[in-house]
Amino acid sequence: MDSATGKTPRQTFVFGQWILQSDGNLVRCGRGIHLPPKELQVLRLLLGSAGRLVTKDRLLDSVWPGMDAAEESLTRCIYVLRKLLEESKGYIATVYGKGYRFTGPVVPLLPVLGDPLSVLPTERVATCCEPWSALQLADTWLALSMLGLCDRGAGVEQARAAVARVLELEAGNHQALARLALVTSLQGCAEATALPPCG
Secondary structure, eight states, X not given: XXXXXXXXXXXXXXXXXXXXXXXXXXXXXXXXXXXXXXXXXXXXXXXXXXXXXXEHHHHHHHHSTTSOOOHHHHHXXXXXXXXXXXXGGGGEEEETTTXXXXXXXXXXXXXXXXXXXXXXOOSOGGGOOSHHHHHHHHHHHHHHXXXXXXXXXXXXXHHHHHHHHHHHHSTTXXXXXXXXXXXXXXXXXXXXXGSSOOO
């Protein structure tokens, strides 16, 4: 819980070249994109359950609590999200008659409380003896670099080193492999900054 606000921070999610920040901002290649409130709630639920079915009833109850919302409202939200994600339309799969599933790889990042620079990792990656410890370092470096709180290239490189350490300790670690895909995507996005902004 954040002692300044008394609120528990929301999760930040990274998928492809997209970041859904804890404050609700959707960012692609450094550019913020407006997301209406209902679509934001639906996307959060889908990302939080990535790979698993989220039923229509759960979505309707969570996004329109206490209201007799029609299924068409949910269908419209999904349409808007698919249109917004453009070429990534395949991210949201319809499970006919049941609900929806987010199919792309999603990396949830640890929330940063207080001064973000106070969490700058001082532990050396090589000294991590547990996969979870190296994953925490990777998450912290990814969050710092994506939020612009450290040099992006250096942050991504530190995250890559932490992920490599996890794979040294535990080959085939699924969380590390998901972060490796994210690091590769971010390196491509960072190299593209000299080009015109992403579409």
